Amino acid sequence: MNYFFHLGRYWQFLRLLINKPEKFSIYLKLFFREMDAVGFSSLGIVAITSIFMGAVITIQTVYNLVNPLVPLWAVGVVTRDSIIIEFSPTMISLVLAGKVGSSIASEIGTMRVTEQIDALEIMGINSSGYLVLPKLFAAVLIFPFIVIISMFLGIAGGWVAGDLSGVISSAEFIRGAQDSFVPFNVTFAMIKTVTFGFLIVTISAYQGFYTTGGALEVGQSSTKAVVFSSIMILVFDYILTQLILA
Amino acid sequence: MIELKNISKSFGSKAILENISAGFEKGKTNLVIGGSGSGKTVLMKCMVGLLEVNSGEVFFDGRNFSSLSFKERKPFRQEIGMVFQGGALFDSLNVERNVMFPLSMFTDMTDAEKRDRANDCLKRVNLINVTKLFPSELSGGMKKRVAIARAISPTPKYLFFDEPNSGLDPQTAILIDNLIKEITEEYQTTTVINTHDMNSVLEIGDKIIFLHEGKKWWEGSNREITASNNNELKNFIFASKILRELMEKN
Numbered sequence: 001m002n003y004f005f006h007l008g009r010y011w012q013f014l015r016l017l018i019n020k021p022e023k024f025s026i027y028l029k030l031f032f033r034e035m036d037a038v039g040f041s042s043l044g045i046v047a048i049t050s051i052f053m054g055a056v057i058t059i060q061t062v063y064n065l066v067n068p069l070v071p072l073w074a075v076g077v078v079t080r081d082s083i084i085i086e087f088s089p090t091m092i093s094l095v096l097a098g099k100v101g102s103s104i105a106s107e108i109g110t111m112r113v114t115e116q117i118d119a120l121e122i123m124g125i126n127s128s129g130y131l132v133l134p135k136l137f138a139a140v141l142i143f144p145f146i147v148i149i150s151m152f153l154g155i156a157g158g159w160v161a162g163d164l165s166g167v168i169s170s171a172e173f174i175r176g177a178q179d180s181f182v183p184f185n186v187t188f189a190m191i192k193t194v195t196f197g198f199l200i201v202t203i204s205a206y207q208g209f210y211t212t213g214g215a216l217e218v219g220q221s222s223t224k225a226v227v228f229s230s231i232m233i234l235v236f237d238y239i240l241t242q243l244i245l246a
Numbered sequence: 247m248i249e250l251k252n253i254s255k256s257f258g259s260k261a262i263l264e265n266i267s268a269g270f271e272k273g274k275t276n277l278v279i280g281g282s283g284s285g286k287t288v289l290m291k292c293m294v295g296l297l298e299v300n301s302g303e304v305f306f307d308g309r310n311f312s313s314l315s316f317k318e319r320k321p322f323r324q325e326i327g328m329v330f331q332g333g334a335l336f337d338s339l340n341v342e343r344n345v346m347f348p349l350s351m352f353t354d355m356t357d358a359e360k361r362d363r364a365n366d367c368l369k370r371v372n373l374i375n376v377t378k379l380f381p382s383e384l385s386g387g388m389k390k391r392v393a394i395a396r397a398i399s400p401t402p403k404y405l406f407f408d409e410p411n412s413g414l415d416p417q418t419a420i421l422i423d424n425l426i427k428e429i430t431e432e433y434q435t436t437t438v439i440n441t442h443d444m445n446s447v448l449e450i451g452d453k454i455i456f457l458h459e460g461k462k463w464w465e466g467s468n469r470e471i472t473a474s475n476n477n478e479l480k481n482f483i484f485a486s487k488i489l490r491e492l493m494e495k496n
């Protein structure tokens with residue numbers, strides 16, 4: 001019952017977003033500001049996550065690959081593909097849901113409980129569009145770049161870790177990483193990333209927008225934003241994988 | 247002139263406003279008074295369209311506002327200014343940008359023109375030298391004044407204030423009251439003020455309506471209010487024993 005209520009209201013919220021901007025130049029300015037808030041400011045944590053993720057995948061793959069019929073360089077193939085198809089788009093989106101989602105929900109939630117949203121409405125501004133569209137476009141545009149950076153760093157992390165720990169030589173890893181590359185995997189990853197970016201921004205904004213009460217509720221909204229966007233990322237990861245790869 | 251005709255509003259099965267009718271005149275400070283929870287904020291939000299009424303109508307100079315859709319209300323909106331209970335300044339913008347905001351959104355003024363207008367408005371509310379500060383760096387009274395400056399920057403015809411002097415010391419409160427009165431007379435706006443501050447009632451209550459449990463209980467002016475025999479109103483105005491004793495002595 002409750003879920004249907006939220007689903008219905010979320011759908012309505014999305015429809016509210018589709019509206020002609022009051023003033024395009026202002027939306028554009030906000031868009032550039034959000035590119036920084038939503039995207040570039042997350043590069044640090046994305047870099048760290050990606051490098052360590054790549055390192056762990058390489059070492060674990062070597063550890064699990066005990067079959068003498070499979071050559072060691074296959075580790076490079078497995079590392080590359082799992083990073084491109086799954087780890088970079090999904091895991092980085094989960095990290096971004098935590099970082100970007102919570103900040104969007106608390107920003108919009110605070111604006112709600114301090115009547116800043118009412119102040120926008122009273123001036124005749126479509127508040128949901130004004131608050132969400134710049135963030136949405138920024139995320140959908142920037143997330144793919146972040147994920148591509150993550151892919152490079154992840155693979156580089158695997159390569160360095162394999163070499164440093166001595167489990168796979170640099171030459172063998174590179175041989176594998178270049179073997180039978182499927183460009184469509186990157187396209188698939190981008191489709192996932194854009195979908196996840198959309199989910200993170202809209203779900204978090206929705207949670208913030210319908211906050212009632214005070215500071216305590218703003219905190220709860222931001223927690224819910226992270227929980228629900230993470231769950232929906234995993235659900236859509238499954239759906240998209242089933243639809244596109246199966 | 248704003249007219250309310252039989253406004254009713256409920257949340258779920260809980261009736262908040264019942265059949266409220268009233269008229270608020272141009273160039274006057276019109277007060278809506280009543281205890282906490284009596285429905286003042288809800289009534290104001292119904293008037294400006296932040297909440298939809300269940301029944302009844304709101305007229306702005308004869309134009310029926312409540313029957314319009316969100317889109318049709320847009321041109322109206324630029325004639326309405328509202329100051330919220332907590333100021334509702336935009337945290338991410340400095341004082342000057344806050345006041346310029348409605349101009350940036352809806353006019354084609356150049357940056358210099360907008361800045362001039364913003365500074366005029368800030369001067370009008372006796373704020374200078376704070377233009378580059380952010381809302382978090384202001385005191386409560388300053389926030390209220392910036393909010394007033396923002397509300398008047400697009401020269402609205404209708405001004406709404408939700409408890410403009412709650413949380414302020416008595417002197418600052420009177421300052422704000424006088425400012426509202428001056429602005430109302432100077433720009434000939436139709437001004438509606440929610441308050442439960444007795445000072446404001448006596449000082450600037452050109453026209454007063456008293457809400458109690460969602461109904462209009464009394465209406466009149468500050469000259470008539472202390473003489474009223476309405477019991478609920480008396481309990482509201484003379485909540486303090488000392489005040490009651492003083493009044494009885496006179």
Ligand SMILES: Nc1ncnc2c1ncn2[C@@H]1O[C@H](COP(=O)(O)OP(=O)(O)OP(=O)(O)O)[C@@H](O)[C@H]1O
Binds near residue numbers: 282
């Ligand atoms: N969105 C809402 N949903 C349900 N009930 C509400 C809502 N907004 C207000 N109410 C209820 O309406 C009643 C009147 O509230 P309102 O905020 O108008 O009071 P008020 O007269 O402004 O009080 P105060 O002087 O404390 O600001 C209260 O009982 C409140 O619980």
Ligand SMILES: [Mg+2]
Binds near residue numbers: 286287331408409
């Ligand atoms: Mg109130």
